[in-house]
Amino acid sequence: MPVGTRGAVKSVTHRDLVDLGAEIILGNTYHLYLRPGDGLIARAGGLHRFMGWDRPILTDSGGYQIFSLADRRRISDDGAEFRSHLDGSLHMLTPESAAEIQLQLGSDIAMVLDECIATPADQDITRMAMERSIRWARRARARWRQILEDPGASGVLVTNTGQAQFGIIQGGTHPALRTESAQATIEIGFEAYAIGGLSVGEPPNVMYEVVAQTAAQLPDLAPRYLMGSGLPDDLVECVALGVDLFDCVLPTRNARNGQLLTRHGPLSIKNAQYAEDPLPPDPECGCYTCRHFSRAYLRHLYVAGEMTAATLNTVHNLYFYLDTMKRIREAITFGSFEQLRLEFRQTFSRRPQH
Amino acid sequence: MPVGTRGAVKSVTHRDLVDLGAEIILGNTYHLYLRPGDGLIARAGGLHRFMGWDRPILTDSGGYQIFSLADRRRISDDGAEFRSHLDGSLHMLTPESAAEIQLQLGSDIAMVLDECIATPADQDITRMAMERSIRWARRARARWRQILEDPGASGVLVTNTGQAQFGIIQGGTHPALRTESAQATIEIGFEAYAIGGLSVGEPPNVMYEVVAQTAAQLPDLAPRYLMGSGLPDDLVECVALGVDLFDCVLPTRNARNGQLLTRHGPLSIKNAQYAEDPLPPDPECGCYTCRHFSRAYLRHLYVAGEMTAATLNTVHNLYFYLDTMKRIREAITFGSFEQLRLEFRQTFSRRPQH
Numbered sequence: 004m005p006v007g008t009r010g011a012v013k014s015v016t017h018r019d020l021v022d023l024g025a026e027i028i029l030g031n032t033y034h035l036y037l038r039p040g041d042g043l044i045a046r047a048g049g050l051h052r053f054m055g056w057d058r059p060i061l062t063d064s065g066g067y068q069i070f071s072l073a074d075r076r077r078i079s080d081d082g083a084e085f086r087s088h089l090d091g092s093l094h095m096l097t098p099e100s101a102a103e104i105q106l107q108l109g110s111d112i113a114m115v116l117d118e119c120i121a122t123p124a125d126q127d128i129t130r131m132a133m134e135r136s137i138r139w140a141r142r143a144r145a146r147w148r149q150i151l152e153d154p155g156a157s158g159v160l161v162t163n164t165g166q167a168q169f170g171i172i173q174g175g176t177h178p179a180l181r182t183e184s185a186q187a188t189i190e191i192g193f194e195a196y197a198i199g200g201l202s203v204g205e206p207p208n209v210m211y212e213v214v215a216q217t218a219a220q221l222p223d224l225a226p227r228y229l230m231g232s233g234l235p236d237d238l239v240e241c242v243a244l245g246v247d248l249f250d251c252v253l254p255t256r257n258a259r260n261g262q263l264l265t266r267h268g269p270l271s272i273k274n275a276q277y278a279e280d281p282l283p284p285d286p287e288c289g290c291y292t293c294r295h296f297s298r299a300y301l302r303h304l305y306v307a308g309e310m311t312a313a314t315l316n317t318v319h320n321l322y323f324y325l326d327t328m329k330r331i332r333e334a335i336t337f338g339s340f341e342q343l344r345l346e347f348r349q350t351f352s353r354r355p356q357h
Numbered sequence: 358m359p360v361g362t363r364g365a366v367k368s369v370t371h372r373d374l375v376d377l378g379a380e381i382i383l384g385n386t387y388h389l390y391l392r393p394g395d396g397l398i399a400r401a402g403g404l405h406r407f408m409g410w411d412r413p414i415l416t417d418s419g420g421y422q423i424f425s426l427a428d429r430r431r432i433s434d435d436g437a438e439f440r441s442h443l444d445g446s447l448h449m450l451t452p453e454s455a456a457e458i459q460l461q462l463g464s465d466i467a468m469v470l471d472e473c474i475a476t477p478a479d480q481d482i483t484r485m486a487m488e489r490s491i492r493w494a495r496r497a498r499a500r501w502r503q504i505l506e507d508p509g510a511s512g513v514l515v516t517n518t519g520q521a522q523f524g525i526i527q528g529g530t531h532p533a534l535r536t537e538s539a540q541a542t543i544e545i546g547f548e549a550y551a552i553g554g555l556s557v558g559e560p561p562n563v564m565y566e567v568v569a570q571t572a573a574q575l576p577d578l579a580p581r582y583l584m585g586s587g588l589p590d591d592l593v594e595c596v597a598l599g600v601d602l603f604d605c606v607l608p609t610r611n612a613r614n615g616q617l618l619t620r621h622g623p624l625s626i627k628n629a630q631y632a633e634d635p636l637p638p639d640p641e642c643g644c645y646t647c648r649h650f651s652r653a654y655l656r657h658l659y660v661a662g663e664m665t666a667a668t669l670n671t672v673h674n675l676y677f678y679l680d681t682m683k684r685i686r687e688a689i690t691f692g693s694f695e696q697l698r699l700e701f702r703q704t705f706s707r708r709p710q711h
Contacts, residue, residue: 009657009658009661009663010654010657010658010661011658011663011665012665013663013664013665014664014665014668015665016645016665016668016669017649018645034661038657038660038661039632039653039657039660043632043633043653046633047633047635047651047653047654053651053653053654053657054650054654055649055650055651055654278393278397279397279400279401281401291370291372295371295409296408296409297401297407297409299393299397299401299407300364300401300407300408300409303363303364303392303393303407304363304364304365306392306393307363307364307388307392309363309365309367310367310368310664310667310668311365311366311367311368311369311370313664314368314370314664314668315370
């Protein structure tokens with residue numbers, strides 16, 4: 004899922020996203036709640052109508068952004084009190100209000116509010132946050148059900164009665180806590196389950212172990228969503244471990260910083276070595292950028308500070324991610340997934356290419 | 358002609374431009390000469406190949422930007438000595454080198470170097486600059502012919518042997534000087550002629566008078582290009598006076614500042630009154646932006662500082678300009694141009710709409 008924080012995937016248009024084959028995008032509840040406001044969006048008919056995007060949207064709960072505010076937030080069992088990064092105004096997000104906001108936004112998939120913690124964290128802190136996340140998940144699910152059973156009486160302007168709500172498994176890197184979290188969350192019962200609290204600095208092999216152990220405990224038929232991951236090789240490895248859905252800001256954010264992905268690894272387009280390079284970023288790539296533009300031109304646009312650099316680089320990186328997922332799906336269909344995985348391990352490196 | 362200063366029309370892709378029906382764009386010699394350099398572009402096969410744009414390109418001479426450098430340039434009969442706005446390095450642009458650079462860029466239409474002056478200017482200063490521009494035009498034409506007669510011997514890497522070169526009529530707002538300039542420039546002989554030195558702050562009716570008087574003296578069969586104009590009503594009025602070609606940064610620059618054009622006049626999308634407005638910027642407009650997005654969404658993108666705001670606003674404004682020119686051409690074909698002109702006068706206002 005390309006990330007469309009504030010109702011737009013940065014530096015590309017919806018037309019670009021449809022061309023790229025994006026089937027779903029992510030919106031950030033924290034940002035949209037503060038500006039333009041979920042009330043305004045609901046009155047416009049919901050986020051789909053407001054932003055003119057008719058494919059699925061997943062919204063996060065807003066929790067992750069609030070926990071990132073550090074000294075501008077205070078967490079209690081009630082919820083998270085925080086000050087807006089825009090104007091310093093005081094707000095309170097609870098498991099209930101996070102569900103209400105997302106029903107007003109009318110996303111197709113809503114996430115429950117969970118407590119994110121700084122990592123690495125010891126087992127006691129991780130347990131406390133995990134247990135609070137379960138209590139919050141219960142409240143979020145109850146409020147969400149209550150609203151959908153009688154939207155008229157809820158005071159909430161529900162713009163998508165077909166919304167699904169996903170639970171989130173926490174527990175850090177502690178297998179016993181992950182197991183407890185998975186069991187309790189499945190017991191509450193959600194349309195599907197996400198694995199949270201990863202991609203926060205732990206080494207890849209640790210992440211893969213936690214994903215493997217957690218995914219194995221989730222219902223076979225419900226999609227599994229690994230939140231906030233990851234690098235291209237993470238996609239391949241985590242699909243192997245049973246993950247279906249990913250979101251990550253890296254393809255779009257790195258594009259704006261001049262980092263383009265290739266099958267062999269990232270390429271930093273600002274390097275002087277590309278000043279007269281007539282090749283496209285990735286000669287094997289079929290995206291609009293690679294079919295029309297050279298590294299020399301893309302470097303020029305980047306160095307000159309042209310906005311088009313961000314657009315063309317983003318188109319390429321999103322294509323790379325979405326194409327990787329497409330190749331994975333095809334390989335699974337044709338029984339050649341292990342071969343693709345091996346190939347990826349042999350050719351893709353996280354280190355910059357020269 | 359949309360303006361593509363540094364080898365890109367700001368905030369849109371070539372794909373957007375082709376969708377919009379842009380048949381020609383403008384590139385700035387001053388900017389491209391400094392970065393990435395006309396030598397690099399020539400080695401890449403010329404500006405078309407470098408930037409991946411296969412429709413016509415007009416390049417200016419670089420003069421206008423240099424004259425805008427104020428205390429960073431010194432003009433003599435030889436040419437213009439200036440310091441780069443990028444790194445302060447010293448450069449010299451002459452009528453000959455401006456022709457050479459543009460042949461290396463390989464644009465389809467090159468402009469001669471002319472002397473631009475601060476306005477309003479008295480008749481003596483205007484005469485001196487006009488006369489120097491004629492001397493420069495003679496040298497520019499001679500060097501340009503010489504190179505094209507024997508590119509191999511010129512030391513210039515000509516990337517477009519089919520280039521046309523346009524002369525420029527100067528003379529400020531003084532009819533006698535305009536006449537002298539026109540006669541001398543036509544005597545040198547160019548593929549076509551431009552009217553320079555306007556849209557520099559004079560009132561519209563003064564500009565129209567000069568355009569009328571100058572255009573009347575130009576050859577019937579050569580296209581006339583009014584440089585750096587203008588507002589939408591200028592297009593209609595100046596076509597009536599005999600102008601064929603225009604370039605202007607307003608549609609793109611104003612778009613980035615949140616000003617959208619409508620048939621009734623400009624609309625400032627940042628205004629709070631549009632926060633919940635479900636209408637497109639111009640309900641009568643057929644552009645991608647108006648077909649898909651509301652004023653409320655565009656205002657949100659602008660206020661949030663999303664790059665997509667610039668893209669969507671630029672698409673709209675360029676459509677407005679190109680559509681205006683298209684409607685003018687159709688009206689001329691069908692004999693209804695005077696009716697269109699009258700309609701434009703009655704409905705279009707330069708004042709912001711509410």
